[in-house]
Amino acid sequence: MSRDNTVIDLRSALELLKTIPGQLIETDEPVKAHAELAGVYRYVGAGGTVKRPTREGPAMIFNNIEGMPGARVAIGVLASRKRVGYLFGEKPERLGFFLNDALKSPVDPVVIPNEKAACQEVVHYATDPDFDIRKLVPAPTNTEEDAGPYITLGMCYASDPASGASDITIHRLCLQDKDLVSMYFVPGARHLEIFRQKAEAEGRPLPISISIGVDPAIEIASCFEAPTTPLGFNELSIAGAIRKRPVELTQCLTINEKCIANAEYVIEGELIPNYRMPEDRSTGTGKAMPEFPGYTGDAIKEIPVIRVKAVTHRINPIMQTCIGSSEEHVSMAGIPTEASILQMVERAIPGRVLNVYCHPAGGGKYMAIIQFKKFTANDEGRQKQAATLAFAAFNELKHIWLVDEDVDPFDTNDVLWAMTTRYQGDVDTIMMPGVRLHPLDPSSSPEYSPSIRDKGCACKMIFDCTVPFHLKHRFERTKFMELDPRRFAPGLFPEE
Incomplete structure (x- = not known):
């Protein structure tokens, strides 16, 4: 596959997929965000550890979300290793090596002025009496049992209160109230948890931005973990290396933090110190949402909470989501792990x-x-x-x-x-x-x-x-004649 550096955001990624047969479909059929949207995609292309029947299929855009006029939702953008290869211009079996090369030549992000940031074309402040994040952000539920609408592909960006070093990761985010979002931290596994603990120890809120609908390179890069990316390493520099251009950030409008400048949506907020709530406060079912092992995760009894200060977005924004147990998680978590194992073992x-x-x-x-x-x-x-x-x-x-x-x-x-x-x-x-x-x-x-x-x-x-x-x-395998089969069955073996 040839390198394609025309992808700079979600929209350009979708435009690229439109040019490749079988990689993206759209529907204007009305669909409910509550369980139905994910139920549809379960059959179309979820894959992963989703209960069968499921399959590898195209990404999908829903253009008609019931009860949310004008809202659009994209799902499955990374739910195929082959599709990740198209988006990165690399053969699927070489993606681990491709990311390993990106690790060796990081490109640091840059900050652009607010007036040039597409993510702030439309601004909604939480001080507005009509503000309600649940009406502004069309976050679906994966199943009818979910604790609430979940943001499953939110790029969470925060900084160390002491050193100022920044980190970006993906977390389980549930819309709990008009200006409250719960945030799940896997114990001992994320740098943002260290930042939150430091701020909380001082009784201070931790500013955090959540960018939704971004270049897939950012989504993949954000899933690198220590020891490959130690505390203080900004994974956005890997995304910059993938695209051979720096990721553009911009200053948030209501908090002292940055966000992805060309994101479709940005949620600005603060992690509230010493404040917790039950993750399933609205349902009381004890269940959260489908997680990558193929089971619904348990709701956390006392979970940290973000108080939202503002929601900004592009004109006619596209919400991006994924099914927690789909192939999309495999791509985002697995390929960076492959790169990290290749790097570590090669050294030894x-x-x-x-x-x-x-x-x-x-x-x-x-x-x-x-x-x-x-x-x-x-x-x-x-x-x-x-x-x-x-x-x-x-x-x-x-x-x-x-x-x-x-x-x-x-x-x-x-x-x-x-x-x-x-x-x-x-x-x-x-x-x-x-x-x-x-x-x-x-x-x-x-x-x-x-x-x-x-x-x-x-x-x-x-x-x-x-x-x-x-x-x-x-234990030598049976040896067959080496030849070019395209002469005999050209339709089965297209040119790469």
Whole structure:
């Protein structure tokens, strides 16, 4: 695929997808934001860990949201690895390497004047007596059980009260009242939580902007985590490297913070110190929203809250959303993890890891397949070292499959074939009990197994499906004639 640097925001991304057959559809059919919109996309293209039937399909724009005249909602922009490749001008199987290259040459964001910021073409202040964020931002619910309308693709931007260093991440944001938004922090996993804790310790609110509907490069870059991007590293510089131009920020109008200048919507607000509310205050169901493992997350009993100061947006804005358990999460969380594993293992064991795939079955976080090549007998065992390096760096990883260079890590059938013919459970399984995992895994709880002492502290596993080096000659795959099939079936093999 050729590089395409014409994408600078959500609108240009959608325009690019319109030119590629099968990548974007629109509908003017009336749709309810409450559960129906996500219910439709479940069938059209959600994929991921969504309950079957689902599929990989095009992104979709809904132009007629019931009860919200003029509102439009885009969903599934990143719900396909192939589509991410189109948006970045890179082959899908090379995206981890592509992001790894971007990490090596960051481009810092720049600040532009307010009058040039498209995100502030229309301004709504919370001091207006008619202000209600629930009427201004067409945030859908994924299911009828959700705690409320959720912003699932809000780029949360805040700064360290002490150092001034800024960070951007995606969080679970529920519209709770006309000017209140709850914000879920995975314990110990996000830099913004550190910023919030510092401000709260001083009894001060933490200014925060939430930019919705942005360049997909920003959405992907925001999902990088430590140790690849340590505290103080601004992930917007990765997005700048992807596009080879700096991300443009602008000053918020009501808080001392920046926002994405060409976002479709921006919510300006402050995290209120020492104030919490139940996430399901409006429903009392104990449920939040669908999360990436494929289950509905539990509502947090005491969750931090943002008091909204203003909502700004472009003229005729496009709301962007995703289904929490869809392939979209796999793209955003998984591809940066692939890049990070490639970078880390290459430093320790150069030239052996050929590729990494964070599989959709793990939501992009729980499961990785590492393609490893053993060059000499001395490489035997290094494949396990590569897996343990990945585990040490990314506590959310639960299972790692190791495969040889002749196995396609992106083909689940090929991986399972390797597991069937190159794996013996009693010698090729490595268990690491009592290790910190992700709290949203429902099996990682003391109720599931008495071996688990604390929720989220359970067992990681390595499935070594590589052939022992001294036996490689006995595991050669059947060799077929190499040729160009396009001469015989040109319609099945289009030019790349």
